[in-house]
Amino acid sequence: MSPNWLPVADALAAMQGQVQALTETETVPLAAALDRVLAQPVYASLNVPGYDNSAMDGYALRAAEAAQPLKVVGEAFAGHPFKGELPAASCVRIMTGAQVPTGADAVVMQENVLRDDADIEVQTTVTAGDNVRLCGSDIASGSVVLNAGQRLTAVHVGLLASLGIAEVKVVRKLRVALFSNGDELVVPGEPLQHDSQIYDSNRFTLTAMLQRLHVDIIDLGHIADDPEALESAFKQAMRSADIVISSAGVSVGDADHTKNTLAKLGSIEFWKIAIKPGKPFAFGRLGDAWFCGLPGNPVAAVVTLDQLVQPMLRRMAGETIKAPLQLTAKAATAIKKRPGRTDFQRGRYTQRDGQLWAEPVGSQSSAVLTSVAQANCFLVLEQDRGAIEAGESITIQPFDQLLT
Numbered sequence: 001m002s003p004n005w006l007p008v009a010d011a012l013a014a015m016q017g018q019v020q021a022l023t024e025t026e027t028v029p030l031a032a033a034l035d036r037v038l039a040q041p042v043y044a045s046l047n048v049p050g051y052d053n054s055a056m057d058g059y060a061l062r063a064a065e066a067a068q069p070l071k072v073v074g075e076a077f078a079g080h081p082f083k084g085e086l087p088a089a090s091c092v093r094i095m096t097g098a099q100v101p102t103g104a105d106a107v108v109m110q111e112n113v114l115r116d117d118a119d120i121e122v123q124t125t126v127t128a129g130d131n132v133r134l135c136g137s138d139i140a141s142g143s144v145v146l147n148a149g150q151r152l153t154a155v156h157v158g159l160l161a162s163l164g165i166a167e168v169k170v171v172r173k174l175r176v177a178l179f180s181n182g183d184e185l186v187v188p189g190e191p192l193q194h195d196s197q198i199y200d201s202n203r204f205t206l207t208a209m210l211q212r213l214h215v216d217i218i219d220l221g222h223i224a225d226d227p228e229a230l231e232s233a234f235k236q237a238m239r240s241a242d243i244v245i246s247s248a249g250v251s252v253g254d255a256d257h258t259k260n261t262l263a264k265l266g267s268i269e270f271w272k273i274a275i276k277p278g279k280p281f282a283f284g285r286l287g288d289a290w291f292c293g294l295p296g297n298p299v300a301a302v303v304t305l306d307q308l309v310q311p312m313l314r315r316m317a318g319e320t321i322k323a324p325l326q327l328t329a330k331a332a333t334a335i336k337k338r339p340g341r342t343d344f345q346r347g348r349y350t351q352r353d354g355q356l357w358a359e360p361v362g363s364q365s366s367a368v369l370t371s372v373a374q375a376n377c378f379l380v381l382e383q384d385r386g387a388i389e390a391g392e393s394i395t396i397q398p399f400d401q402l403l404t
């Protein structure tokens with residue numbers, strides 16, 4: 001193995017260590033809060049539920065009196081409570097969500113009650129607290145409901161609404177400039193002029209993956225393999241973005257100008273990672289912006305954005321980072337692998353007889369995007385590992401939000 005290839009964990013640690021979370025914030029209404037990152041913790045200013053209420057349609061009563069006939073003295077509906085205290089030897093007809101009357105300490109489901117005009121007979125044993133949802137049992141007033149750094153899901157938005165919160169302070173969106181590089185590239189929709197042209201698929205794949213991260217994308221199109229054109233794209237990108245991402249031109253070919261341009265306008269932090277695919281990944285500084293140069297091979301671009309750039313983007317966006325979900329599976333077939341790089345092979349996992357099984361799918365060439373389309377996970381094969389036999393344990397990483 002070349003000593004210059006940085007292990008994946010070291011690359012991730014270096015990127016995480018260097019970038020900082022944005023400090024600018026904005027306040028957004030709840031309806032626009034989905035997928036934004038909280039800039040400060042949210043405290044509950046009230047109890048949820050705000051009062052003891054019934055979990056069932058039935059009768060509110062005192063558990064200690066449940067064995068005797070009880071007189072129905074009134075009704076309680078959600079939003080329309082029973083007024084006053086429950087008299088002795090009586091009960092209140094109550095609906096789900098209605099406030100439990102003062103004095104009552106349990107609710108009996110109507111299915112467990114015999115009703116005869118104005119009286120009921122309870123047909124079951126009753127304990128105080130039965131079918132009562134206590135005030136503050138979901139959220140206690142004064143408690144932290146969500147921490148700063150939380151990316152808001154639909155359920156988080158619902159929690160905030162349940163507290164009466166109409167707007168939240170979030171970290172401003174990350175600005176990501178993106179361009180692809182290569183004389184062979186043609187924009188989809190335009191005709192290919194000759195045999196050695198290809199469609200610029202990477203810019204569309206990467207844009208779509210970035211959309212899942214809810215960043216603002218500054219699309220600079222595709223740039224020719226020309227140092228001057230590249231320099232001007234770099235300059236435009238670094239003026240407008242927090243992070244600049246490019247595809248292709250990071251290898252050692254005569255038309256691979258990305259690295260030199262980065263060195264000229266900024267600095268290269270590292271280049272060449274022990275990852276397969278994606279080895280010629282470049283990371284550096286461009287003025288106030290960060291730069292990630294993804295390799296041109298379509299699968300390498302996908303893997304490096306997902307595995308190396310995504311955690312860094314999340315950190316810059318102010319998010320508290322979680323390690324990706326990794327599971328242990330058994331290899332369903334033998335798997336080709338050479339020691340030297342951590343492989344992210346495209347695979348499929350299934351569950352059979354209580355056991356996860358996984359195997360590579362399609363071609364493992366980094367030019368073959370269809371294998372990613374057929375896969376549902378990465379087979380994460382450790383750097384020092386060699387060929388794997390069927391039945392050996394392997395680590396899999398189910399595709400995350402960027403790839404599903």
Ligand SMILES: Nc1nc2c(c(=O)[nH]1)N[C@H]1C(S)=C(S)[C@@H](COP(=O)(O)OP(=O)(O)OC[C@H]3O[C@@H](n4cnc5c(N)ncnc54)[C@H](O)[C@@H]3O)O[C@H]1N2
Pocket residue numbers: 180181182184185198199200201202203247248249250251252253256277278279280294295296297298300366367
């Ligand atoms: N002598 C060496 N050659 C190569 C090495 C190496 O270490 N030594 N590394 C190989 C690896 S690994 C990769 S990955 C590629 C990376 O190449 P570049 O990032 O410089 O990209 P290009 O050479 O321009 O293109 C590679 C490949 O990808 C296609 N491509 C480029 N852009 C797009 C796009 N926007 N959409 C779709 N496809 C794209 C391009 O046509 C090439 O086929 O270098 C190896 N070579």
Ligand code: MOO
Pocket residue numbers: 275276277278279280295297299300366367
């Ligand atoms: O990164 Mo390259 O895609 O390993 O072939």
